[in-house]
Each structure stands twice: as C-alpha cells, then as structure tokens.
Amino acid sequence: MASIFSTYSTGENRVTASFIAVLRSLSLDRINRLLGSLLEQSEFELIKFENQIAGKGHSVPDAMIQSNIRLYLETKVVRNSLTARQLNAHLEQLGDEAEESKILLVLTPDDVEPKLISEINNDRMVWASFSMLDQAIDEILEDKHEVVSEREAFLLRELQSMLAAEGLLASANDVLIVAARGAWPEYKDFHAYVCQANRTFQHATRLGFYSKGVIYPLVPKIVEVHDAVEMRAGQYQGELGKLVDHLVETEKRDEGVIYKVLLLSKPDSPETLTLDHPIPNDKRSKSGKPTAFTMGQRYVASEKLMTARTTSDLDS
Structure with missing residues (x-):
C-alpha cells in the first residue's frame, strides 16, 4: 500500500513535511511527549497552562496560556551530511528574543550523534536520529496509560512506514x-x-x-x-x-x-x-x-x- 505521504516531494522536504503534517494532527499531549522524547526532556511543554497567576502587580488573572518555545528543525536523509556552516547559521537565526526555550532539533539517520554536534557544543542544539523517533512512536502507542485515538495511531504508524521505506531506520544495531x-x-x-x-x-x-x-x-x-x-x-x-x-x-x-x-x-x-x-x-x-x-x-x-x-x- 502506498504511503499517505506520497504526494510530498522526495528527500529532506518529503520527510520534514511528513513529520510536520503528523505533528499538526496530534493532540497537544502527544506532541509534547513525542518532541520531549527526541529532546530528552520528559517535562517538555510546547504550550504552558497555569491557573491563578500571581503577577507583579496586585491583580491575579484567572489563568495564563503561554507559548515559550521556538523550535527549528533541520532534517538530513543522508548519513554524515551535516555542515558547520548550516548549523551555525540556524543557531544564529534563533536570535535573542525572549522565548524561554530556543532549540535547534537536528534529525538525521546516523546511528550515533555526529561529532559535529559536540564540536559546535551549543546548548540550544539537540540531535536525534530517525530510529529514536521510531522508538518514541512505539513507546507512545504501547503505553496503556496513553489515550491515543485511532486516527493518531494510524498517522504515527504511517510515518514509521515512510521512514522505513526511505531507508532512514537502517542501523548496525542488531x-x-x-x-x-x-x-x-x-x-x-x-x-x-x-x-x-x-x-x-x-x-x-x-x-x-x-x-x-x-x-x-x-x-x-x-x-x-x-x-x-x-x-x-x-x-x-x-x-x-x-x-x-x-x-x-x-x-x-x-x-x-x-x-x-x-x-x-x-x-x-x-x-x-x-x-x-x-x-x-x-x-x-x-x-x-x-x-x-x-x-x-x-x-x-x-x-x-x-x-x-x-x-x-x-x-x-
């Protein structure tokens, strides 16, 4: 059966667009957990909700909804293809705005973290592999306490199938x-x-x-x-x-x-x-x-x- 993502262009654009399309279709809890797994931040929150906010003045608003994340995504579909020039340019684009968290997520098919990530050594940059994404999806779908709709489960499995078809999950891990x-x-x-x-x-x-x-x-x-x-x-x-x-x-x-x-x-x-x-x-x-x-x-x-x-x- 053809992938539901087959209308996207090939290569990096196809993979990135497919990943973003699935994220857009997930509940906020599922987005937080999936991205949190890739970032290795179990407490990750894309949007923060709080009740009874004590501000600097005398008023206490009933609630606050705050988006405090700027997350850039750089995707590679070929191993060992990262360049310092591109990554440094992305980090520079994150800018100095006041978001609490500014992150560059680098997603590649490499089996281990590319040396370039540690060489640049920037706390705002996080590497993850497509195998880690595949594993994070498995753990969401197999968690008995995670209420995943049939539509979400279908989309996540389709994304896994596309990653496998693109050869992004091949690994020396046996x-x-x-x-x-x-x-x-x-x-x-x-x-x-x-x-x-x-x-x-x-x-x-x-x-x-x-x-x-x-x-x-x-x-x-x-x-x-x-x-x-x-x-x-x-x-x-x-x-x-x-x-x-x-x-x-x-x-x-x-x-x-x-x-x-x-x-x-x-x-x-x-x-x-x-x-x-x-x-x-x-x-x-x-x-x-x-x-x-x-x-x-x-x-x-x-x-x-x-x-x-x-x-x-x-x-x-």
Whole structure:
C-alpha cells in the first residue's frame, strides 16, 4: 500500500513535511511527549497552562496560556551530511528574543550523534536520529496509560512506514531490547516472546530484555517470527504448536486471541549470547532525572552489549 505521504516531494522536504503534517494532527499531549522524547526532556511543554497567576502587580488573572518555545528543525536523509556552516547559521537565526526555550532539533539517520554536534557544543542544539523517533512512536502507542485515538495511531504508524521505506531506520544495531516485566520469565520458561499482533519491529537478529533497571544477560537469537498467531490448541505444528498449546492449556493466554510470537533460542543454546553480567540502567533526562532505558522497545548493537558496564555505554 502506498504511503499517505506520497504526494510530498522526495528527500529532506518529503520527510520534514511528513513529520510536520503528523505533528499538526496530534493532540497537544502527544506532541509534547513525542518532541520531549527526541529532546530528552520528559517535562517538555510546547504550550504552558497555569491557573491563578500571581503577577507583579496586585491583580491575579484567572489563568495564563503561554507559548515559550521556538523550535527549528533541520532534517538530513543522508548519513554524515551535516555542515558547520548550516548549523551555525540556524543557531544564529534563533536570535535573542525572549522565548524561554530556543532549540535547534537536528534529525538525521546516523546511528550515533555526529561529532559535529559536540564540536559546535551549543546548548540550544539537540540531535536525534530517525530510529529514536521510531522508538518514541512505539513507546507512545504501547503505553496503556496513553489515550491515543485511532486516527493518531494510524498517522504515527504511517510515518514509521515512510521512514522505513526511505531507508532512514537502517542501523548496525542488531539487538531489539524490549520492556520485559512479564516477558523475561516467559522467555526462561517458554523460549519465546509474545506480544500484540502485527507489532512493528525493525530488522534485528537478537532479542534482549529490560526490566527492574537492568538489561538481563541472556540475549537469545530470534529463530522465527509469526505476526498473527491465534491462541488455539492443536492449530499449529512444531515448536510454535507446542508453545500455543501450552499457553492455552495453562491459561496464560486467552483462547482465540491473536498475538505476535517470536520463537527464540534457549538459554543454554550456543546461539544465545550470554553477557558477563546484567547491564544496569543509568540513563538520565537532560534535567538529571532518572528515566527508563526503554518503556517499549529500542535497538542496540550486540558488540556494545558485550562490553557495556552501564546502559550509557550503549549510546557512546
């Protein structure tokens, strides 16, 4: 099926226009969360609402609605294509007006932050990758406490599909890390990962589990992927059939419900990557507050997993 964004021009204009079009269609809460994830500011507010404002004078207005953000967006669709001249010009354009927050958001397909970002070293400039945008969308859609309309969910998924079609999510990161409060014990028991049907993942060869502040040390190989599996005993053959029969018979899944199933290598299999120790999470937001390594899914390189002491090592 063709993307709903196919009418836009190709390259940077197409991607930028598509991203802005989706943002315009989202609720303010969703915009704040999506941009806040890219900026690593969980408290990000595009518009600020306050009641009973105590001003400098003697009056107390009933409420205040204040827009305090100027955010420029620079998009690249080719890796390692940033230039200092362009970025410095954008920063200069931010000017000296009185907005509380003036930010240049640089969005690129690079796997790690380009060196130029740190070389310019300007607090008003923030880099994010399209993979980070993809992950932020996943975490919004998978958050049970986030009330997302069908229209918003459709637009966000379409944006993800376009990013994938444009080749902006390709990465050397070969391990899918999932939030795993219940998934980790299920893996040890069933050697599988069961989630909502047709859930979208980037290409990955391994699955890792994050819960209780650590990435667990067993990183199994993804053996088979089944996007839509009905929980019904006797319906499937082989390892998938054994798994489904067991889940239904032990009432760990309701019969007739459809799930996505990833069959994984066993904990003692030579195909399973075994780390020396769990990797503790030390991730912090820009304001210094502790934040989860992932609330849904994200992608890392297996080579970095093997040497990381903390999760911050995975971003270096």
